[in-house]
Amino acid sequence: MDAKKIFLMLLVSTLLIGSVCAAKNVNDFAIDKSYDNVHNGTYYLLSLNEKQDSGITIFKNANDDAYDNESDDAYDNLIHGEGQDYLTADDDMKIDKNSDNTVDFTDIDHSEHGIAELIDCDGQQFIVVFWAKDTSDVKKSDLSSLLNEFNKDNNVDAIAF
Numbered sequence: 001m002d003a004k005k006i007f008l009m010l011l012v013s014t015l016l017i018g019s020v021c022a023a024k025n026v027n028d029f030a031i032d033k034s035y036d037n038v039h040n041g042t043y044y045l046l047s048l049n050e051k052q053d054s055g056i057t058i059f060k061n062a063n064d065d066a067y068d069n070e071s072d073d074a075y076d077n078l079i080h081g082e083g084q085d086y087l088t089a090d091d092d093m094k095i096d097k098n099s100d101n102t103v104d105f106t107d108i109d110h111s112e113h114g115i116a117e118l119i120d121c122d123g124q125q126f127i128v129v130f131w132a133k134d135t136s137d138v139k140k141s142d143l144s145s146l147l148n149e150f151n152k153d154n155n156v157d158a159i160a161f
């Protein structure tokens with residue numbers, strides 16, 4: 001193999017490795033096509049399934065004051081105002097940490113259940129939440145499979161928090 005071919009292979013490999021996670025904001029992630037985007041913001045993205053009883057929310061892991069400029073009353077009944085709420089147990093949010101750095105949650109406020117994780121992309125952290133209304137027929141195992149597919153499609157892994 002000559003030097004040009006070796007150089008070309010190294011260049012292509014570097015480009016592929018360098019693009020492992022190039023997300024700079026919440027809108028840069030690949031989302032399952034069965035979910036329609038209903039909100040593209042600076043601090044969070046919200047996509048819903050056709051029945052609107054299951055969704056994907058991606059939050060920028062930011063100070064909760066950052067969310068004040070983006071609060072949207074239309075989604076108050078669906079999601080919490082900031083991503084950290086899905087990673088922190090309280091009276092209305094029950095969480096079970098998993099060995100793979102994800103958490104299963106039961107959201108009493110919104111009558112939902114789901115799975116969440118914290119990911120890092122090029123030094124920026126995002127909180128990824130797959131959730132479903134308790135009245136839906138979507139199980140936690142379905143949401144876990146969707147989260148695994150999301151991670152594979154976006155070349156990300158959950159990090160410890």
